[in-house]
Amino acid sequence: MFLTVNLQQDKSKLSNYLSNTLLDKIDETLNKWEKVLLYLNKRGSYSSLICEDCQHLFECPNCDTSLSVHSNPEHLRCHICNNAYNIPKACSKCHKTNLKAIWIGTQQIESILKTHYTDSTIYRFDSDAMKNISSKREALWELDKADIIIGTKMITTGFDFENIGLIWILLVEWELSYPSYDAEEKAYCNLRQLIGRGNRKSQETQILLQTFIPKNPLLQRLTNSNFKDFFSETLVERKDFLYPPYREMVTLEYRHKDSKKTLSFTEKLEEKLKSFDNKNSYQILRGWSTFKKNNSHHATLIVKWNDVRVLLKNIENIILRESGLSVIFH
Ligand SMILES: [Zn+2]
Ligand SMILES: [Zn+2]
Structure with missing residues (x-):
């Protein structure tokens, strides 16, 4: 269903967050006169901390949800219980020290792509861009003209697109960064909804997922599971952490x-x-x-x-x- 690209192994000269596979796919799609939808689930200016060796994503021990890196002073914070933790020197799972904070914003992606795809119309569709647009109709007009659309969560609902040849999810791990006990469920629904954007008009849309942690079991479950397996595995975790529907x-x-x-x-x-x-x-x-x-x-x-x-x-x-x-x- 998805093509997953490991950003640790495949990064282009343009940016660590853009793989060569992705750039090839964008070229391929634009040459067919189809649109590209680039999706980034951006949560403010926070970044996530990962271990590049064992692909562990740092989570709050209380809440089983992903921690965010904050600055001034630098620390990790849980957005559910609000507990703060020191940035670890080594991975809590494999004890190696190749830890990496990952962060990229839609504006950065936009400016990188604009320098590379000078002949294409690139439109960034997020809450910042929407501030200058007085109506949804205008936004739809811009979306219609664009060859490459860069969108946040807003793009997954309420918009019907035509001619999308490629959907690219910039960082799948960020799907798990909702500050909520049901982050995985939300992420699962969100991904399926996003895929639905492409398949509306009964054409085949390629779905490309980029991640630094493709072997992480949570991510694998998010991308590979059918709904039944996802549902039963998620329920086991909810039970362990006394989350609804168990409490x-x-x-x-x-x-x-x-x-x-x-x-x-x-x-x-x-x-x-x-x-x-x-x-x-x-x-x-x-x-x-x-x-x-x-x-x-x-x-x-x-x-x-x-x-x-x-x-x-x-x-x-x-x-x-x-x-x-x-x-x-x-
Ligand atoms: Zn590790
Ligand atoms: Zn917590």
């Missing part, structure tokens, strides 16, 4: 301008929650540092419980009393 899940977020108050309130709330259950059938995760946002300190408790509604009923008076406490359902 209900809710995040309690507390914010206060005083960091000590934030921490002590969260600790007390955690103790209270624990006192409601003696069967150990729950799990509570608390970030060990608070983070400052909009001049107030935030702390979160991720609560996985058999029946979250009963639990919230028990702390109803606290929820009503504390204006700084929010309840976020998953």
Whole structure:
């Protein structure tokens, strides 16, 4: 179904993120007067950390989701539980030291391609580009004219394309960077939806996936599995980490301008929650540092419980009393 290209072995002179295979395929597609759709699942300016030896993708030990590299100071952060980790010197799995942070943006890709494909019309379709376009109709007109379209998540829904000969997914590992327990499921659906963009008009569209970690088991499952296998394997992990549908899940977020108050309130709330259950059938995760946002300190408790509604009923008076406490359902 897909052609997977290993970026560790196949990188062009233009960029480490553009393989020679890809450039050949783009030429081939443009020569047939067909369009190329380049897709990048970009999450802000964060990058992912990988091990180039064993292809491990660094994940939060609490949450089983991919960690992002942040700067100033440089650290790894989980976007679910908000825990921060030092950047490791060596891989936690194979203990080798060939670690690599991967990052590329749509604007960079656009400028690289514009220098190379000077005769082609290249259109970048992301939220930045959309700021200057007053209507969806105008965007559709631009998309229609373009030979090469560079798009983010926005491109996967609501647009019907004609004459797409090649869909290129720049970095498949970024599909897993949703800050959510169901990142893999979302990624699976997203990839299938993206492929659907090409196959609408009953023509054969080539799908090319680029990755630095083609042997990573998660990625293999994402790209090679049929839905039934994907579904059953993903459920096993959900069970291990007590995620839905095996538990209900809710995040309690507390914010206060005083960091000590934030921490002590969260600790007390955690103790209270624990006192409601003696069967150990729950799990509570608390970030060990608070983070400052909009001049107030935030702390979160991720609560996985058999029946979250009963639990919230028990702390109803606290929820009503504390204006700084929010309840976020998953
Ligand atoms: Zn490794
Ligand atoms: Zn986490």
